[in-house]
Amino acid sequence: MPPTQTLRTAPLKTVRALADAGLIAPERLPALERVAAQYAVAITADMAALIEPANEADPIARQFVPQVAELVAAPGENPDPVGDLTHSPVEGVVHRYPDRVLLKPTHTCAVYCRFCFRREMVGPEGLRTLSPAELDAAFAYVAAHPEIWEVIVTGGDPLVLSPRRIREIGERLAKIEHVKVARFHTRVPAVDPAAITDEMVAALKASGKAVYVALHANHPRELTAEARAACARIVDAGIPMISQTVLLAGINDDPETLGALMRAFVEARVKPYYLHHHDYAPGTAHLRTSINEGQALMKALRGTISGLCQPTYILDIPGGHGKVPVGPSYLNDQAVEDPQGQAHSYPPVG
Numbered sequence: 001m002p003p004t005q006t007l008r009t010a011p012l013k014t015v016r017a018l019a020d021a022g023l024i025a026p027e028r029l030p031a032l033e034r035v036a037a038q039y040a041v042a043i044t045a046d047m048a049a050l051i052e053p054a055n056e057a058d059p060i061a062r063q064f065v066p067q068v069a070e071l072v073a074a075p076g077e078n079p080d081p082v083g084d085l086t087h088s089p090v091e092g093v094v095h096r097y098p099d100r101v102l103l104k105p106t107h108t109c110a111v112y113c114r115f116c117f118r119r120e121m122v123g124p125e126g127l128r129t130l131s132p133a134e135l136d137a138a139f140a141y142v143a144a145h146p147e148i149w150e151v152i153v154t155g156g157d158p159l160v161l162s163p164r165r166i167r168e169i170g171e172r173l174a175k176i177e178h179v180k181v182a183r184f185h186t187r188v189p190a191v192d193p194a195a196i197t198d199e200m201v202a203a204l205k206a207s208g209k210a211v212y213v214a215l216h217a218n219h220p221r222e223l224t225a226e227a228r229a230a231c232a233r234i235v236d237a238g239i240p241m242i243s244q245t246v247l248l249a250g251i252n253d254d255p256e257t258l259g260a261l262m263r264a265f266v267e268a269r270v271k272p273y274y275l276h277h278h279d280y281a282p283g284t285a286h287l288r289t290s291i292n293e294g295q296a297l298m299k300a301l302r303g304t305i306s307g308l309c310q311p312t313y314i315l316d317i318p319g320g321h322g323k324v325p326v327g328p329s330y331l332n333d334q335a336v337e338d339p340q341g342q343a344h345s346y347p348p349v350g
Contacts, residue, residue, distance in 0.1 A: 015035075023053055060221060062248070079281075099148065105155065105165070106130070115284045119282070122155070150181040220263075231269065245258075303341075313327040
């Protein structure tokens with residue numbers, strides 16, 4: 001059985017708390033207070049325990065500990081880089097693609113990522129949790145649009161909600177006949193695995209619907225024994241899991257780290273799904289790679305690790321124009337390139 005809720009340690013939610021925990025030097029407090037005033041801070045005890053404070057390049061710290069570089073705006077950055085607000089017909093719903101919608105019941109997260117593309121919307125100063133009336137309107141919108149086949153419950157992180165709230169969402173989706181799939185996007189199984197109780201797992205099920213859980217993790221160290229056990233509780237209950245990862249400079253932008261992460265997912269019975277090219281969110285340029293770098297990484301993965309471990313490299317076109325695969329090409333009019341980079345005639349000659 002997972003630990004009970006009463007034994008869980010509170011997250012660190014201020015830069016002062018980060019300093020008291022030894023995760024940042026006291027002399028950095030004034031500058032980082034400016035960052036925290038603009039972008040939310042929260043690190044769970046599980047993630048804080050993974051950080052190596054003496055390592056300035058620690059990949060877990062780079063994801064969660066504020067940096068002064070976040071106050072630097074780069075050309076092209078946008079507070080709504082993927083156009084959520086442009087495609088929001090009612091509060092809490094994003095309808096960008098014909099057959100699916102995002103449902104965002106909360107804008108609270110267990111941790112706040114320093115690269116988040118919704119960083120202007122999440123946290124205590126961001127968009128609020130939907131009121132009962134707003135949630136009613138969101139479900140009414142879904143019910144009124146028979147083309148909606150899938151509802152992706154995101155946020156924020158929906159699994160910060162209580163099992164009762166998650167169960168209510170599933171029960172309401174179960175009543176909408178044309179919705180066939182419910183997908184929950186979350187970091188919680190990795191960053192707060194004790195929250196994945198038997199009660200929470202049972203609440204995720206929606207009668208008559210195919211339910212999936214998409215786990216966001218960016219470094220193999222996040223897939224701890226406790227995180228893998230949390231994933232096992234979900235998968236053993238009959239709920240398949242897929243992964244989401246953001247390509248991040250200094251965190252997972254080398255073949256060894258990215259390959260180890262994808263293998264860790266598969267070992268935990270989480271199918272690699274998307275590798276996201278980093279969006280143009282404000283103050284995140286220091287974590288962004290180029291698409292050429294991402295394509296080279298994908299080529300390196302294809303040549304060295306199992307096909308089970310291959311995510312799709314995706315770009316969410318700025319402005320809300322949708323996601324497209326931007327992985328490398330291996331084929332031209334006369335030749336195909338093998339995983340080792342050698343060209344071969346295709347169709348074969350002779």
